[in-house]
Amino acid sequence: MPPPNTIASEIDTYDRISDAITFIRQHHLEQPNLSTIAQHVNLSDYHFQRLFTQWAGISPKRFLQYLTLDYAKSRIDQSQNLLALTAESGLSSPGRLHDLFITLEAMSPGEYRAGGAGLNIRYGIHETPFGYCLIALTPRGICNIHFLPSADEQASQKQLQTDWPQAKIIRDQTATGNVCDQVFAASPSSPLALHLKGTNFQIQVWQALLRIPQGELTTYQTLATAMGKPTAARAIGNAVGRNPIAYLIPCHRVIRRTGELGGYRWGCDRKAAMLGWEASQIKE
Known part of the structure; x- marks a missing residue:
């Protein structure tokens, strides 16, 4: 030895x-x-x-x-x-x-x-530039944005009930529709309130993602260095992959240092489409 x-x-x-x-x-x-x-x-x-x-x-x-x-x-x-x-x-x-x-x-x-007892969560399923998505709100802000393969209401309710087992889940297309319009607007207005549920480390990573400007990219290692945790790229990558609020918390702007897109929770094709769409908005 x-x-x-x-x-x-x-x-x-x-x-x-x-x-x-x-x-x-x-x-x-x-x-x-x-x-x-x-x-x-x-x-x-x-x-x-x-x-x-x-x-x-x-x-x-x-x-x-x-x-x-x-x-x-x-x-x-x-x-x-x-x-x-x-x-x-x-x-x-x-x-x-x-x-x-x-x-x-x-x-x-x-x-x-x-487990969310006493909490009312309002949700809706909407068409976006990147396919169907589930948007869910609590009185504190947006708690979930998930892209979906189809407008499957039952699967959406099941997803929310898994995340918030004791909460009351309510369909409210009007409330979530207004939020959807703001999230996917070509020129976003003021920041939207978020209700994040995760570990302190995950929330730190998601906050760091929010600081990546539209049209710009970063790598897992660069993100780790910016957070003052240069040896934690792997753990940061895991936290990026657990992001519960798609697009608004822009985990799609993180790529591999080789220049490859890398993985994406909601599909690499969707990730590429998002990056292309954002780039076109900047050019305009």
């Missing part, structure tokens, strides 16, 4: 990180600290922290937090109370559980458990 502080070949790096991820997954309820995980893969704390962050795009601590959050979310409906859920998740106090939800899910454990 290589000496403890040696950063070896790419194969060795992959093996170490894979081993560390497996260890964290198996022991996340014990909340292992950095030293425990680093010792398991025979690295110093410093080298393990740097190697893991460089490879995964997030720190070991944040990776452990995501696993803990996923576990808490899977158990929140079965646990008797937040104190019991805290103990099950391996955390020392309900305050730590609350902070974990706020930091990574942008809502409290109670709000997550409610």
Whole structure:
């Protein structure tokens, strides 16, 4: 086995990180600290922290937090109370559980458990320059814009109910029609209010996307550097792919550094059409 502080070949790096991820997954309820995980893969704390962050795009601590959050979310409906859920998740106090939800899910454990209870979501299906789309609104702003293969009302309701399981879903073509006209206007007016549901990191990425001007492109790596997270291009790419508000949050303006379009949640042909349409608006 290589000496403890040696950063070896790419194969060795992959093996170490894979081993560390497996260890964290198996022991996340014990909340292992950095030293425990680093010792398991025979690295110093410093080298393990740097190697893991460089490879995964997030720190070991944040990776452990995501696993803990996923576990808490899977158990929140079965646990008797937040104190019991805290103990099950391996955390020392309900305050730590609350902070974990706020930091990574942008809502409290109670709000997550409610699943949108008491919230009215109005939606409509509209024709746009890029095909049919679902637009959904809460009193706080736009919560979803999804492109659709067809004007399938049942599938649209199912999508919203998955995202907001306890909310009341109401068809309102008039309200969403007015928003649709503003979203896809050739010359957009004032910014529209958004109701974003995601982790703090995802919301930071989506906010960064909003700063990309119409007609301009960026790369995942450039976006990561602009956010002050130059090693997190992979994690940022994942957050870009989870964007819940198509077109308005312009994830279509992010391409690969090779110049290729790259993937797009709603299809590469649609992405190309958007970029071409925006370019034509700038020229005019």
